[in-house]
Amino acid sequence: MSLTPHHLQLNQQGQLRHFLTIEGLSRELLTELLDTADSFLEVGERAVKKVPLLRGKTVCNVFFENSTRTRTTFELAAKRLSADVLNLNISTSSTSKGETLYDTLQNLEAMAADMFVVRHGDSGAAHFIAERVCPDVAVINAGDGNHAHPTQAMLDMLTIRRHRGDFENLSVAIVGDILHSRVARSNMLALKTLGCPDIRVIAPRTLLPEGIDQYGVRVFNDLRVGLRDVDVVIMLRLQKERMQSGLLPSESEFYKLYGLTRETLALAKPDALVMHPGPINRGVEIESEVADGPQSVILKQVTYGIAVRMAVMSMAMTGQTTQRQLNQEAN
Amino acid sequence: MRLTIEGARVIDPASQFDEITDLHIAAGHILALGAAPEGFSPNQRIDARGLIACPGLVDLNVSLREPGYSRKGSIASETRAAAAGGVTTLCCPPDSRPVLDTPAVAELILDRSQAAGNARVLPIGALTKGLEGEQLSELVALRDAGCVAFTQGLRPMGSNRILRRALEYAATFGLTIIFTPQDADLAEGGMAHEGPTASRLGLVGIPESAETVALARDLLLIEQTGVRAHFSGLTSARAMDMLADAQARGLPVTADVAAYQLLLCDEDLTGFSSQLHVMPPLRSADDRRALRQAVQSGVVQAIASHHQPHEAEAKRVPFAASAPGISSVEILLPLTMTLVADGLLEMPAALSRVTTGPAAALGLSAGQLSLGGAADITLFDPAQACEIGRNWLSRGANCPFIGKGAPVAVTHTLYGGKLVYQTH
Amino acid sequence: MSTLPAVDSLLSSMADQLRAHLDARQISDPAFVGIHTGGVWVADALHAAVAPEAPMGTLDIAFYRDDFEQHGLPQRVRPSELPFGVDDRHIILVDDVLMTGRTIRAALNELFDYGRPASVTLVTLIDVDARQLPIRADILGASLALTEGQRVKLTGPAPLHLTLTDAATN
DSSP states (O other), X not given: OOOOOOOTTBOTTSOBSOBOOSTTOOHHHHHHHHHHHHHHHHHTTSSSOOOSTTTTOEEEXXXXXXXXXXXXXXXXXXXXXXXXXXEEEOOSSSSOHHHHHHHHHHHHHHTTOOEEEEXXXXXXXXXXXXXXXXXXXXXXXXEETTTBOHHHHHHHHHHHHHHHSOXXXXXXXXXXXXXXXXXXXXXXXXXXXTTOSEEEEEOOGGGSOTTGGGGOOEEESOHHHHTTTOSEEXXXXXXXXXXXXTSOSOHHHHHHHHOBOHHHHTTSOTTOEEEOOSOOOBTTTBOHHHHTSTTBOHHHHHHHHHHHHHHHHHHHHHHHHHHHHHHHHHO | OEEEEEEEEEXXXXXXXXXXXXXXXXXXXXXXXXXXXXXXXXSEEEEOTTOEEEEOEEESOBOOOTTTOTTTOOHHHHHHHHHHTTEEEEEEOSOSSSOSOSHHHHHHHHHHHHHHOSSEEEEEEESBGGGOSSXXXXXXXXXXXXXXXXXXXXXXXXXHHHHXXXXXXXXXXXXXXXXXXOOTTTTTTOOEETTHHHHHHTOOEEOHHHHHHHHHHHHHHHHHHTOEEEEESOOOHHHHHHHHHHHHTTOOOEEEEEGGGGTOOGGGGTTOOGGGOOSSOOOOHHHHHHHHHHHHHTSSOEEEOOBOOOOHHHHSSOGXXXXXXXXXXXXXXXXXXXXXXXXXXXXXXXXXXXXHHHHHHHTOSOSSOOTTSBOOEEEEETTOOEETTTXXXXXXXXXXXXXXXXXXXXXXXXXXXXXXXXXX | XXXXXXXXXXHHHHHHHHHHHHHXXXXXXXXXXXXXXXXXXXXXXXXXXXXXXXXXXXXXXXXXXSOHHHHXXXXXXXXXXXXXXXXXXXXXXXXXXXXXXXXXXXXXHHHHHHOOOSEEEEEEEEEOSOOOSSOOOSEEEEEOOOOTTEEEEEEOSSSOEEEEEETTXX
């Protein structure tokens, strides 16, 4: 009696219809996504930064966790595709989480929403919505618990590809709180899928998840060893709670051991890229001079994020449209 | 009411009886095996050729949800489900609302289960008031009201000192304590086995050490206090080793595992099905293998359903927000029989894990076929595969096996000579 | 089946027409824009023949199609590239086959999102007379009358060649 999950994210033709996780997606599909994002990046440079692709469609940003930054880039992406955008910030504290989620989305679906962009504190929330609430509405995961943040991963991949061409000969280091990071999980999967031969994670053991080797990464506990000759450094945000829960003694000890400074960055290749999903904690995981320095592409990442989200939205809408037609033909 | 079951393969693990024969029942008791007694004329016959007749199953952990959680289940609905699973004797844990920490609650459960008449319900009392781990319940009064054992379930004791005193008090009166070891601090916030799968899914992990640390403490205190102890719902390979060691040292500890733990493992969580959210969590494939071996070797004497029915809404949420538990009492026999189908156990040994094994663990007079004893008998077709969930009776449909195939189907359940379940 | 014209001879006649057109309109600094994929090849050839010093761009009209609801996004979308300012520019918009006119409608919309051109001249290699919109080529290689189910397709980039496919016989 085995209970195997199905390919929730893809339609019968293998096109993206939801974007929930990098896991299970092919190199071809991720490459297509990056190519499409490249085209949208060009749109962002025009006088009119808008295309009529999703005209008449309604995109709902349903955020159960507050994040103005992420919500804004999704909103801008949807608007640049000419979609109507509805923003909902739903506090989870007032009512029972589950009922809110299920009922809210059913209501929105009844209002003829065509796409949900969902951020939720529970790992698997986006899967739940795509599988149990509204499979015919494209669901885009904008971050679920510690599980996945696939659009962030793809904008990181676009950043790397635009600055380094491809992934074939790269060494990429991810530094910091891997354990609690959905960005790190999605990035490890994306880098591996796209053929990056040397993925390194650098953290103390308290911030590393069990079974990290399943991602095909090399683990370093010493930043000064791990950063040696890397092409890309992805820093992660460190939450203040980590000090209270006994995972780390203090911010300053963490900064001393794992902070990216001019001195530690010098161990990487001379032109190594510095990336960060934001918002950055200056002086906690990264030195101001590095965050604002010539090797930093942190602000570029934001720009690329809009193009990646436009690509994801238009591809998922395509997958849903095609699936709907396949269903009609089958009936 | 006189009944004859004709031509069944009668298996009684307690007496190692295994023959094709007839069973004669009168006034709720087993009258004779083989030839009918002189002058016996049944007013009902069951043609049981091709079927197996075994003692009604004994399930050590069935949440009935009454009193307090009528949306999830009731004594009537869940004992009906139990009958469909071939279970005629079941123990219900004390986590009702109010908690089963007073004789009044025990009496209410016994009264309602007698009224329902589907199965023998044996309540398990709360070790501490409100399961809060501080003040002892009135254990002797609860025993006198019908509680067969006492437990904290997964709720922690206030301190090791209080635990030790509770065990000493229970030992004074020869009471049995049931442990489900899980260190609350190590398990804090967790919802899945700490391992590669939970890491990949971003689910907070519960390390194996949450179980083994608590188990080690419990074993030491059991040894010190001499209390009669049973472990319920163990999950890890390491716990199996520790249990085997303790038994080898002569410590009279028994154990059960949840039937679903023998079939599922953490890798099944890929896809985030909240139906697979259970507590303690599904562990690794290696742990599952060790659990199956322990059931095979007899280190684990009992398989229990750990039945936890829920209303649909409790599972219609993301994995992390869902209520843990699987509704499984009505598939206890089919799930156990997969062990026979997999070649792990012979039929009589497999049946002992759901009859004599659990009965002996708590010292219950059930789980065997004896002349003059209560006619608690389960009949099933060993050659009839069935689809699980066809006629689902539990109020909780939270079962990941619904729609899957099972190797056998229960055809009749007799409780005290009364036919409480029959297919068709 | 009608025989298809040779692309090279069509191109040289189109180049002549285009030169005359530019002279007549007194356009001295045109910019060429080819529509992916065939239109880019035709634009390349005309650009080389007529005004090799003029800037040259490409459009992928995927984001402007009017059939997204039916077909979604095509598998491969390339970035549009217009390496010049569109404002007040005389644009030579080039496509390979003019059929319904919907591609040109999309291309015009896209073009106008870059700015406000001074004029747009439409150049197409073939017109198959199946238009559904009021759009007409200013410079045309040849008109073809196709029967039901027939399609004409330009293959390239070198050599450029026209082929006829027939849905009925496929």
